[in-house]
Amino acid sequence: MCGNEALGEAAIIAGVDAYFGYPITPQNEVTAYMSRRMPEEGRVFLQCESELAAINMVFGASATGKRAMTSSSSPGISLMQEGISYLSGAELPAVVVNVMRGGPGLGNIAPSQGDYFQATRGGGHGDYRTIVFGPSSVQELVDCMQLAFDLADQYRMVVVVLADGILGQMMEPIIFEKKPGRKLPDKDWALTGADGRKQNIVRSLWLKEGALEQHNYKLQAKYKQVEKNEVLCEQYEVEDAEIIVVAYGVAARIVRSAVDKARQQGIKVGWIRPITLWPFPTEQISKAADEFRIFLTVEMSLGQMVEDVKLAVAGKAPVLFYGRPGGGIPTVEQVVERIKQLTIRVEKTPAEKQWEKDSLKTVQREA
Amino acid sequence: MAGKIIIDTEGCKGCGLCVVVCPKDCIDISEQSNKHGYFPAQANNTDCTGCAMCAIICPDAVIEVQRDSNITSIDSGNKDRLSLTKEKT
Amino acid sequence: MKTVFSRTPTLKDCPTHYCPGCGHGIVHRLIAEAVDELGIRGRTIGIAPVGCAVLAYDYLDVDMVEVAHGRPPAVATGMKRTNPDKIIFSYQGDGDLAAIGTAEIIHAAHRGEQIAVIFVNNAVFGMTGGQMAPTTVLGQVTATTQQGRKAVGEGHPLQVCELLSVLPGAIYIERCSVYNPAQVRKAKKAIKHAFELQLDGTQGLSLVEVLSPCPTYWRMTPAKAMEWIEKEMTKVFPLGRFKG
Numbered sequence: 176m177c178g179n180e181a182l183g184e185a186a187i188i189a190g191v192d193a194y195f196g197y198p199i200t201p202q203n204e205v206t207a208y209m210s211r212r213m214p215e216e217g218r219v220f221l222q223c224e225s226e227l228a229a230i231n232m233v234f235g236a237s238a239t240g241k242r243a244m245t246s247s248s249s250p251g252i253s254l255m256q257e258g259i260s261y262l263s264g265a266e267l268p269a270v271v272v273n274v275m276r277g278g279p280g281l282g283n284i285a286p287s288q289g290d291y292f293q294a295t296r297g298g299g300h301g302d303y304r305t306i307v308f309g310p311s312s313v314q315e316l317v318d319c320m321q322l323a324f325d326l327a328d329q330y331r332m333v334v335v336v337l338a339d340g341i342l343g344q345m346m347e348p349i350i351f352e353k354k355p356g357r358k359l360p361d362k363d364w365a366l367t368g369a370d371g372r373k374q375n376i377v378r379s380l381w382l383k384e385g386a387l388e389q390h391n392y393k394l395q396a397k398y399k400q401v402e403k404n405e406v407l408c409e410q411y412e413v414e415d416a417e418i419i420v421v422a423y424g425v426a427a428r429i430v431r432s433a434v435d436k437a438r439q440q441g442i443k444v445g446w447i448r449p450i451t452l453w454p455f456p457t458e459q460i461s462k463a464a465d466e467f468r469i470f471l472t473v474e475m476s477l478g479q480m481v482e483d484v485k486l487a488v489a490g491k492a493p494v495l496f497y498g499r500p501g502g503g504i505p506t507v508e509q510v511v512e513r514i515k516q517l518t519i520r521v522e523k524t525p526a527e528k529q530w531e532k533d534s535l536k537t538v539q540r541e542a
Numbered sequence: 543m544a545g546k547i548i549i550d551t552e553g554c555k556g557c558g559l560c561v562v563v564c565p566k567d568c569i570d571i572s573e574q575s576n577k578h579g580y581f582p583a584q585a586n587n588t589d590c591t592g593c594a595m596c597a598i599i600c601p602d603a604v605i606e607v608q609r610d611s612n613i614t615s616i617d618s619g620n621k622d623r624l625s626l627t628k629e630k631t
Numbered sequence: 632m633k634t635v636f637s638r639t640p641t642l643k644d645c646p647t648h649y650c651p652g653c654g655h656g657i658v659h660r661l662i663a664e665a666v667d668e669l670g671i672r673g674r675t676i677g678i679a680p681v682g683c684a685v686l687a688y689d690y691l692d693v694d695m696v697e698v699a700h701g702r703p704p705a706v707a708t709g710m711k712r713t714n715p716d717k718i719i720f721s722y723q724g725d726g727d728l729a730a731i732g733t734a735e736i737i738h739a740a741h742r743g744e745q746i747a748v749i750f751v752n753n754a755v756f757g758m759t760g761g762q763m764a765p766t767t768v769l770g771q772v773t774a775t776t777q778q779g780r781k782a783v784g785e786g787h788p789l790q791v792c793e794l795l796s797v798l799p800g801a802i803y804i805e806r807c808s809v810y811n812p813a814q815v816r817k818a819k820k821a822i823k824h825a826f827e828l829q830l831d832g833t834q835g836l837s838l839v840e841v842l843s844p845c846p847t848y849w850r851m852t853p854a855k856a857m858e859w860i861e862k863e864m865t866k867v868f869p870l871g872r873f874k875g
Contacts (some may be wrong), residue, residue, distance in 0.1 A: 193713050219712045223705065224738040231702040231735070235709025238696045239676070239717070243709065261699050366694040366710070368717055370673025376688045377696040546632060557652035557846075557853040563812055580651065597636040598812040601656030602647065607636035 178313045179204035179343040182246070182272060182336070185320035187212055188353050191270075192241035193219035195232035197251060200284040201340040202274035205246045226251035230258030230271070237267040238377045240365030242324055246272035248340075249290050250281060253298065259333050260299030263394070264379030266364075268327035270320070271305075272336045274343040277502035285502025286340030288424060291479035294335045295453045302391050304398045305333040306405065307452040309423035313347040315450070318354075325357045326405065330397055337452065339475070341425045341504075401454055408456035409448040410463075412438065416445030418517050419463055421484050422473040423449050426498075426505065430473050433510035444514055452480065460487035467492060469517050473510055474498040545592020547585045550604040554582035560596035560605065569596060639667045641692045648686060652853020654843025655683060657809045658751055658818070659690050662720070665823040666693065669830060675718045676710060678703040682724035683757045701732025704739035707746040718829050720747040726756045729765040729789050736795070740836045743800025747825040748838040750791060753845040754864065761848030765789040768867045773848065788867050792840050796873040802835030803828055803875030806868060808842035810857040814870075828875075837875070842868055 176184070183205050186194070194209040206222060213220035219236070223229050229245045236243035247255065252273045262269050275290045277283040292298075294307045306326050310316040316338055323334040366375050381387040412434065413419055422430040427448045437444045447463060449456050464470070470492055472481035481496045488494050497513045499505050547569070554576065561569045566589040576582050583596075592609030638644060642663035649655045666672050672693055679687040681700035688695035698706045703721035711719045728736050728750050739746065755773055756762040762775040766788050770779040780788075796804045803825060807818040818841055825837035842864050844856035851859060 193709065195709065221708070221712060223708070224734055227702070228705040228708075228735055228738065231698065231705035232709030232712075234698060234702070235678075235696075235706035236713040237709075238706070239710050239714050241713045243713070257699055258702075265696075366676045366696055367714075368674040368676060369692070369694045374688070374692050375694045378688070380685060380697055553646055555651035559652060559853050559857065562854045562857075578646075592635060594636040595812040598815050599657070599809075601649065601651075601653055601660075603638045603642055603656070603660050605636070606634060606638070608632040609635045611633045 176313070176349060177204060177344055177346045178316055178338060179274065180208040181313050181317050181349055182320055182338065183208040183212060184351060185317040186244055186270070186324070187216055187218070188351055189321040189324040190242055191218065191244050191324065193232070193236040193243040195221050195223055195229040195243070195245050197223060197226050197229050197247065199226075199248045199251045201276055201286070201343050202246050202248050202272070204343065205272070205274070226254040227258070230255040230262075233269050233271075234258055234262055234265075234267060237262065237269050238265070238366050240362040240367060242268070242328070244270040244272065246274065248274045248276045249278045249287070252290060252293065256293070256299035259305060260297070260301050260303060261379055262333050263299070263303035263305065264301060265377050266331040266394070267377065268331055269333045270323045270327055270336065271333060272338060275337060275339040277500070283502045284340065286342075286425060286475065286504065287500070287502055288337075288339060288426060288475040289477075289479070289500060290337065291452065291474070291476065294337055295455070295483070303394060304401075304453055305335045306330070306401060306454070307335045307337060309337045309449060309452045310342065311424055311427045311448065311450075313342065313345060314349045316342060317349050317351065321354055321356065325359065328359045328362075329357055330401055332397070332401070337424065339425055405451060406454045406456050406458070407450035408459050409450060410459065411446040411448070413445035413447065413463055416443050416468060418442065418444040418469045418471060418514055419447055420444060420471045420473055420510070420514065421447045421449070421460065421480070423452060423480065426473050426475050429505055429507055430510055432507045433514060436507060436511050437514045442514060442518055449480070455483045455487065457483070457487040460484060461489065464488040464491040470494040471513060471517060472496050473505060475504060476500050544610045545590040546587050546608045547590060547596060548606045548608070549583055549585055551582040551584065552576050552578070553602055553604040554580060555602055556580040556582050557601060558583070559599045559601070563595045563599045565593065565595060566591060639664045641666045641672050643690050643692050645689070647690055649683065650847045652844060652846040652856060653683070654751060654753060654809050654841065654845070657815060658749065658841055658843065659687065661815070661819040661822050662722070662749060663691055664819060665826050668823065669826055671718050671826065671830065674716065675720070678706055678719070678721040680721070680723040680727035681758075682727050684722055684724060684751070685758070687722055701727050701730070702735055703727065704732065704735040704744070704746070704748065708739055708742070708744045711744060711746050715745075718747075718826060720749060720826070722749045723751070724757070725750075725752050725754065725764040725766040729791055737798070740795045740798045740801040740838070743802070743835040745829055745832075745834055746836055747829055748836065749822060749825070750838055750840040751843045752791070752840050752868065753843045754788070755845050755848045757845050757848055766791070766868070768863065790868060792838070792873045795838060800835055801838065801874060802833060803837040804873040805875070806840040806842070806870050806873065808860055808865070808870060810842070810844070810860040840868070842870070
C-alpha cells in the first residue's frame, strides 16, 4: 500500500471520527482514500474549500470531543498555522499530516524536508509546541498514526506527522495492527451540550490581567511532561563511532545505507535517527557528544534540524551539514563522500598543525 | 395603573431607548448616576400599561414588566401588541 | 400583578461590556429566548466570533467556543457533521462574516450545512475602533474612510443576504432589524425560525442578518442610531425574507 493510503487506513484503525481535507500534491491519495473509506466506516469525510477551512473544521470536531485529522502539503500547512495556534491555545487535540514538498512558495511537488522549522518552531504565533513525528518508513508512518491520536488526546495537543513526497507515494508491505491504546483522560471539557451541567467554554482568549500568563505556564508544564516522557529515537553503531550522522525521515534511509557503505570502507561512523522531532532527542545527542566526535546532519533542505543538533551538542563537538533543498534528494554516494571528507579532517593537516603553533605564539606574544 | 416596570438601575447603561419607545412617556433618565457612572432610566409608572415595549428594546435586559392580572386586554387599538408579549404566571 | 416579561434563564444575569445602546445585547437576548422557548439549552453549541461579541460566552449560558476570525461556518461544519443531534449556531459580525470569512460562509451555505448563522450587521468594525466594514454604506465616515466611503476604490456595501440566496444549499435567508420593538419581535421570530429548521432536521443553512446599531462608531446617540438604521441602512439593506 502506498504511504498516503496507509496513513489513512491507520487513522481509521485508530478511531478517527472525522477527516477534513483539500487536494494538494503530493498527498491527494489521502483525500481520495478517505473519501471512500470514511463513509464505509460511518465516519465523517469532507473535502472542503481550502486548508483554512479544513483546519477549522478539525477545530470544530475536536472541540466536541471527537478525533479529527487533516492532511496537506507544505503550502497548505502554511495556511493552517493560524488554526494550529488556535488549537494549541485552546488545548484541543488534533492530528495534522504534512506530506512535505519543495518550497518556499509554490515550490515544486518533489519531496523535501523544508518544513522542519515550521513544524517544530511553531509556524503560528505564540508560545506553543506541537508534537512532531518524522517517520522513516511506511510501517513507521502507520505506527505513528495511532500514537499520534493517543498523544493528542492525552496531552490535548496538536500532533504533526511529517511525511514527504517519497514516503507518501512509496509502496511497502505493512502490517496493520490495532495496538492497545494508552489510558486516556475523559474529555469532560468537550462541548457536548450543557445538559444538566455548567456550560463548557473552549477558548484561547484570556484578557484578564495575568490570566494569559498563567495559561501559558500551564501549557509549558504540559510540554515539559511531553519532553520527559515521549522522546523516540533510534541509534545505530554509535558506540565506537568517530563520526555520527543525524537524519530523519527518508533522508535517514539514505544515510543508513551510506553509513553501512562507509563502515565497509573501514570508517567508524554511526547514525542517530530522531523519530520524534519535537520533543527532540536532545539528551541522546548530547550524551553522544560527550566523546569527541564529528556530527554530520543530513537533510533534504538547507539545514533546519542541524540547529537542534547544534543546540543538543552545545559546542562539545563540531556539527556540520550536508543537504539539498527544493526537492533535491541526496544520494547514498554523495553522503558517503561527505563522510569520507570528514575523516580527512579528523586528522589535522600539517598546515593546520603549523597554523596552530603559530597562533599560539601570537597569543603568547600578545599576552 | 394597569402595569408596572422594575428597572435594575445598577445594570442600566442609560442608553435611553426605553424612554423613546414608551408610548405613555412614563420612563425618564435619572439625574443620579449609578455606581458605574451611567445615568440610568427610571420608571414613574403612573400611566404604565405593562405593554413591555421598553423591555423588548432594552439591550441590557434590565427591565421586568408586570401587568395587572385582572386586565386581559389593553385598549390600545392594537390587539397584536398584547398577544406578542410573553405571559408568565 | 403578574410578571409578563423578565430575563430568560439562558441570558446570564450579569452586566455586559457592550456600549450603551449596542444591538448585541438585544440579539443575545433574542437567541437566549429562542433557546429557552424551544427547550434546547442542553443540546445547543454556539460559536463566538472575533469582534465585539467575542465574549458572548460570558452572556449566553450554553456550551460555546471562540474561534479564529471568519472561521465560524467551518468550525460549525466540523461540529455539526460529527454531532448531527446538536443544535449549532454561529454568531458573527460584519468583519467576521463578510470580510475575512466570506469563503467559509459561502461554502457552508453552498454545501447546505445544517447550521444557523446569526449575522449582526452594524456597518462598521466596532472592536478595533470603527474602521470600514464590507457593509459600511457609501458616504459613511469611519476610521479608514475619513472622507466617507467611495464606490470607486472602496466598493459598494456588500449585501450578504442577496449574495447567499442564490445558493441552493441556503434554505432560509432573512434580513431583519432591531430599530424598534416591532422590528425586535420580527427579529426574534426569524432567529427562532432558524433554530426550528435545524430542530426539524431540515437540510440546509439558515442565515438571519440583523441590522444593528453601533452608536459609538456612528457617533450618534442610541436613539439616533436606531433612526439611522430605519431611515438610511434599510435603503441599502432592505428588510425581508429572501428565501425560505
